[in-house]
Amino acid sequence: MAKQKNYGMVIDTRVCVGCSACVYACKSENSVPEGYCRDWVVQETNGTYPKLSMENRSERCQHCEKAPCVTYCPTGASHYAEDGTVQVNRSRCTGCKACLAACPYDARFVHPEGYVDKCSLCKHRLDQGLETACVSVCPTKSLNLVDFNEPDQEALALMNGKEVYRQKEHAGTRPSLYWISARNKPGV
Amino acid sequence: MNMSHGQDLNRRDFIKISSLFLAGSAAMSTQIGRTLSGNGDALADDGRERVVHSFCEHCFWRCGIAAHVRDGKIYKITGSEHHPLSNGRLCPRGTGGIGQIYDPDRLAHPLIREKKGGKASYRKASWDEAITYTAEKLYKIKEAYGPQAIAMLHHGFGYTFFKEMFKAFGVNKFAKPSYDFCCGPSHQAFLFTYGHEIGTPEGIDIINSKYILFFGTHYGENMHNTAVQEIAEGIRRGLKIVVFDPRFSTLAGKAEKWLPIKPGTDIAMMQALMNVLITENLYDKQFVAENTVGFDELRAEVERMTPEKAAEITDIPAEDIREIARNFARYAPAAAVHPGRRTQWYADGAQRSRAIAILNALAGNYKMPGGMVKYEKYKIPKGAPHHYPEYEKEVWSKYPLFTDIKPENTMGSHEVIQQAIDGELKALFVYGVNVPETITMGRKTALKALGNVDFLAVVDTLPMEVTGYADIVLPECTYLERYDELDGGRPYRTPFVALRQPVVEPMFDSKPGNQIARMLADKLGVHALEDDVETYLDKKLKRAGSSLEEVRKTGVLLGKPTDLYRKTGEKLTFETPSGKIEIASSKFRDAGFDAVPRYTKHPDAPEGFYRVLTGRKPMLTFGRTANNRFLNELPTARENEIWVNPQVAAKHQLSHGEQVHLKNQAGVVSEFPIKVKVTERIRQDAVYMVHGYGHYFKKLKWAYGKGASHNQLISNYDIDTSTGAVGFENNFVTFIKEA
Ligand code: SF4
Ligand code: SF4
Ligand code: SF4
Numbered sequence: 001m002a003k004q005k006n007y008g009m010v011i012d013t014r015v016c017v018g019c020s021a022c023v024y025a026c027k028s029e030n031s032v033p034e035g036y037c038r039d040w041v042v043q044e045t046n047g048t049y050p051k052l053s054m055e056n057r058s059e060r061c062q063h064c065e066k067a068p069c070v071t072y073c074p075t076g077a078s079h080y081a082e083d084g085t086v087q088v089n090r091s092r093c094t095g096c097k098a099c100l101a102a103c104p105y106d107a108r109f110v111h112p113e114g115y116v117d118k119c120s121l122c123k124h125r126l127d128q129g130l131e132t133a134c135v136s137v138c139p140t141k142s143l144n145l146v147d148f149n150e151p152d153q154e155a156l157a158l159m160n161g162k163e164v165y166r167q168k169e170h171a172g173t174r175p176s177l178y179w180i181s182a183r184n185k186p187g188v
Numbered sequence: 189m190n191m192s193h194g195q196d197l198n199r200r201d202f203i204k205i206s207s208l209f210l211a212g213s214a215a216m217s218t219q220i221g222r223t224l225s226g227n228g229d230a231l232a233d234d235g236r237e238r239v240v241h242s243f244c245e246h247c248f249w250r251c252g253i254a255a256h257v258r259d260g261k262i263y264k265i266t267g268s269e270h271h272p273l274s275n276g277r278l279c280p281r282g283t284g285g286i287g288q289i290y291d292p293d294r295l296a297h298p299l300i301r302e303k304k305g306g307k308a309s310y311r312k313a314s315w316d317e318a319i320t321y322t323a324e325k326l327y328k329i330k331e332a333y334g335p336q337a338i339a340m341l342h343h344g345f346g347y348t349f350f351k352e353m354f355k356a357f358g359v360n361k362f363a364k365p366s367y368d369f370c371c372g373p374s375h376q377a378f379l380f381t382y383g384h385e386i387g388t389p390e391g392i393d394i395i396n397s398k399y400i401l402f403f404g405t406h407y408g409e410n411m412h413n414t415a416v417q418e419i420a421e422g423i424r425r426g427l428k429i430v431v432f433d434p435r436f437s438t439l440a441g442k443a444e445k446w447l448p449i450k451p452g453t454d455i456a457m458m459q460a461l462m463n464v465l466i467t468e469n470l471y472d473k474q475f476v477a478e479n480t481v482g483f484d485e486l487r488a489e490v491e492r493m494t495p496e497k498a499a500e501i502t503d504i505p506a507e508d509i510r511e512i513a514r515n516f517a518r519y520a521p522a523a524a525v526h527p528g529r530r531t532q533w534y535a536d537g538a539q540r541s542r543a544i545a546i547l548n549a550l551a552g553n554y555k556m557p558g559g560m561v562k563y564e565k566y567k568i569p570k571g572a573p574h575h576y577p578e579y580e581k582e583v584w585s586k587y588p589l590f591t592d593i594k595p596e597n598t599m600g601s602h603e604v605i606q607q608a609i610d611g612e613l614k615a616l617f618v619y620g621v622n623v624p625e626t627i628t629m630g631r632k633t634a635l636k637a638l639g640n641v642d643f644l645a646v647v648d649t650l651p652m653e654v655t656g657y658a659d660i661v662l663p664e665c666t667y668l669e670r671y672d673e674l675d676g677g678r679p680y681r682t683p684f685v686a687l688r689q690p691v692v693e694p695m696f697d698s699k700p701g702n703q704i705a706r707m708l709a710d711k712l713g714v715h716a717l718e719d720d721v722e723t724y725l726d727k728k729l730k731r732a733g734s735s736l737e738e739v740r741k742t743g744v745l746l747g748k749p750t751d752l753y754r755k756t757g758e759k760l761t762f763e764t765p766s767g768k769i770e771i772a773s774s775k776f777r778d779a780g781f782d783a784v785p786r787y788t789k790h791p792d793a794p795e796g797f798y799r800v801l802t803g804r805k806p807m808l809t810f811g812r813t814a815n816n817r818f819l820n821e822l823p824t825a826r827e828n829e830i831w832v833n834p835q836v837a838a839k840h841q842l843s844h845g846e847q848v849h850l851k852n853q854a855g856v857v858s859e860f861p862i863k864v865k866v867t868e869r870i871r872q873d874a875v876y877m878v879h880g881y882g883h884y885f886k887k888l889k890w891a892y893g894k895g896a897s898h899n900q901l902i903s904n905y906d907i908d909t910s911t912g913a914v915g916f917e918n919n920f921v922t923f924i925k926e927a
Contacts, residue, residue, distance in 0.1 A: 012424075014423055014424075014442070015419075015420035015423050015424065015442075017407070017408030017411075017416060017420075017438050017442075017806065018408070018438060018806070019279060019280050019408065019411050019416075019806035019807065020280050020806060020807055020822060020824070020825075021277075021278060021279055021280040021282075021283060022809070023280075023822060024280045024283040024284065024818070024819070025264075025266070025278075025283055027821075028283060028286060028818075029264055030265035030266070030768060031263075034817075034821060037822075041824075043438075043871060045436070045441070045867075045868070047868065048868050049436075049447065049448070049833065049868040049869070049870075049871075050436075050448045051291075052436050052440075052441075052446070052868060052869060053441070054436070054438070054440075054441030054442075055441075056438070056441070076806075089670075133264075134265075134916075135276070136266065136267075136276065137266065137267065137277055137278055137283065138277065139277045139279055139411070139413050139416045139417050139420070140416060140417065140419075140420035141417075141420060141421075141424075142420070158424075161740075164330075182441075186422075186423045186424075186425075186426050186427055186428060186429075186444070186445075187423070187424070187425055187426020187427070188639065
């Protein structure tokens with residue numbers, strides 16, 4: 001039997017230019033309705049002129065290992081899939097929004113058709129052995145799909161020796177998205 | 189966290205703002221927003237999907253695309269794995285073709301302008317009527333005034349068929365506005381210095397470079413796919429970036445050092461860098477001695493531009509200038525100054541680009557890893573020549589250093605406008621150029637020209653402002669619905685020939701340019717475009733060693749990778765008059781211009797006014813994407829803002845997010861208000877706005893009235909009297925608060 005997968009992402013903010021290609025690719029891949037998005041881009045600038053710094057991030061559901069959305073979902077619609085991703089079973093979802101309130105990352109929205117939607121980590125593509133739509137389009141390769149059960153991966157090696165963080169770790173969610181900080185010097 | 193103003197996208201805001209336009213664009217939902225049901229999403233390979241490889245038309249980079257069709261509709265566009273310029277990836281605009289082809293505002297039928305009781309209006313016409321009408325007008329004007337009374341302004345890759353048609357008709361006044369204000373001067377500068385152009389993609393070996401200086405080039409906001417890919421790869425490999433820019437651009441956000449240089453002083457900075465390289469003996473002496481001419485002239489010119497002197501001019505401390513020059517020398521030859529694009533800001537754009545070319549020469553980086561390289565083209569043997577009539581002139585430009593090797597530009601677009609105003613031109617044929625919002629002599633001048641010609645024909649896919657002035661509108665189908673000429677003329681790491689092919693049938697009553705041009709040629713009775721387009725492409729691809737059938741599969745034909753680097757001991761030759769790199773340019777000297785670049789001061793802003801700097805957003809290509817509902821959906825894309833330093837905001841009592849009108853130095857007030865973005869990311873003497881917003885044509889239902897038009901605020905323009913380029917950065921604005 002093939003080893004079980006445990007998918008996540010390593011996101012290299014040093015190279016992300018905030019172009020939003022990932023957002024558009026996701027929208028067309030997943031037919032995300034107008035006015036909504038499953039991933040979004042944050043451009044954060046700090047400091048005062050002329051000492052400024054910037055970080056660009058393409059954010060989405062963090063596919064947490066301890067996902068509050070799953071905990072608080074009363075119907076079991078939000079669940080862990082075998083590949084380490086967090087999924088929503090649309091036919092079970094009643095649109096009660098308990099998960100929206102529980103998610104510390106603001107990753108979910110109510111689809112106009114009544115169920116809750118969010119990044120699926122393009123599960124339909126993963127199942128076919130493809131990378132996610134956002135990972136495949138990204139011109140800077142800021143987005144890297146990883147399988148944490150597979151230690152020999154370039155994307156995991158990318159984190160070596162660098163300042164890497166996870167978002168809101170204090171919430172105890174154990175997110176599967178790792179961020180290489182823009183503070184890292186080139187080529188480190 | 190101290191979040192910057194405005195740029196940040198909070199997804200709740202997004203939902204809130206965006207749901208406002210949900211109802212208004214319901215038409216789009218049925219086109220692209222197919223909702224999937226069940227747990228998870230539809231599979232791509234359910235047998236109803238087909239993939240067609242072609243190339244993008246959202247900018248001149250022309251990346252390879254894979255268009256995915258399901259149930260007869262294109263539902264997504266991804267990067268072609270086969271095409272060397274996309275490497276399977278795309279910039280956001282590349283994904284946006286669905287928003288263009290399914291734009292509900294598209295031009296659907298030929299339109300003829302009619303005047304009834306002094307009121308102009310359009311009526312639908314059949315193609316036959318439209319073609320007959322156009323041909324008749326062109327024919328009569330040529331009979332009465334000669335072929336030199338007709339000119340074509342063009343932008344976009346589909347123009348070639350019209351050019352062939354016009355050539356057979358004896359007309360060869362062609363102008364592409366991007367020559368004047370974008371890359372023309374840079375092409376010429378490198379051509380005269382190195383004997384070849386810097387090219388598109390630019391011949392800089394970014395991935396292997398250790399240190400690159402950028403002067404006001406906004407990669408990351410300018411999404412030239414491959415270049416952005418290479419910069420990212422460079423950063424992963426350790427590339428250090430230095431950015432000179434009055435604005436903290438996205439690229440500046442990646443830089444080891446951002447130098448907020450005073451606008452208009454780049455040449456002084458470049459001279460000071462040369463000064464340090466020369467006085468501290470840091471330049472590549474052997475390379476310069478063996479391969480260049482005119483070094484002594486340069487030395488004499490830059491001697492006076494000490495870092496201290498430059499510091500006064502540029503606002504950049506002398507020690508920073510020294511440090512950068514020394515680093516540049518330390519990393520050379522794996523160091524470069526990037527030529528940038530859209531470099532024509534003042535009247536000295538060509539000289540500024542020459543200074544960049546020279547800095548590269550001083551680094552001795554030519555054909556070295558991480559330096560300047562010369563990519564090769566895929567060579568397609570020429571077919572039998574057409575027998576076109578002799579022209580009165582091959583180049584119509586009056587500027588002595590205007591290009592004479594680019595037949596798509598035989599004069600500057602501003603010269604076309606001027607000749608129309610002067611009455612020398614009687615007919616204008618416009619292919620894909622939204623003249624009032626593109627021509628960089630400003631909107632007012634452009635409108636004067638449009639109003640003055642006897643006949644104005646427009647070929648476009650959308651009702652742009654220019655269509656509102658046309659006598660005849662010929663609706664072309666989009667790039668996803670047609671064949672075009674092969675893209676085979678550009679040098680790159682891997683030389684290539686790319687095919688544009690129809691993904692779906694033309695919608696409405698629109699037609700491909702190749703058919704429109706053929707119908708016109710037939711009506712004019714000239715023999716251009718003898719074969720139908722498929723036969724033509726097949727013949728050409730056969731000469732290239734393949735066939736249309738073969739190339740249709742992947743959309744691209746690849747050559748052998750370019751041998752980029754110098755061999756040890758290799759003697760370099762250059763196709764310049766001297767056979768060397770011309771640090772002092774004989775071309776410039778012979779034409780009566782400075783042989784080495786000289787700094788001249790540009791005017792400062794009047795009191796209370798600010799210099800207008802421009803750029804773009806990554807998801808938009810100016811006018812071409814303005815009405816694209818798919819690309820414009822993100823709140824960051826929907827309108828432009830005016831970037832204002834907090835000190836300036838305080839002085840004018842502007843608050844973040846407030847709407848203001850802009851007024852320029854000539855008293856022109858922006859038609860629509862624009863949102864203020866108060867940000868630390870810009871100097872106090874300048875403001876910044878993205879070009880291509882503030883459309884005033886109501887038929888562009890989405891784009892109408894969003895943000896302010898930059899082109900409207902151009903009243904002042906500077907012509908480079910050497911290369912005939914136009915700069916427009918000497919325009920200044922102040923703010924008018926809403927009552
Ligand atoms: S596509 Fe890549 S570079 Fe662009 S915003 Fe998304 S993650 Fe960043
Ligand atoms: S992984 Fe798929 S669903 Fe998630 S943000 Fe990326 S494209 Fe969208
Ligand atoms: S850079 Fe973007 S817009 Fe330009 S051709 Fe490539 S994908 Fe298209």
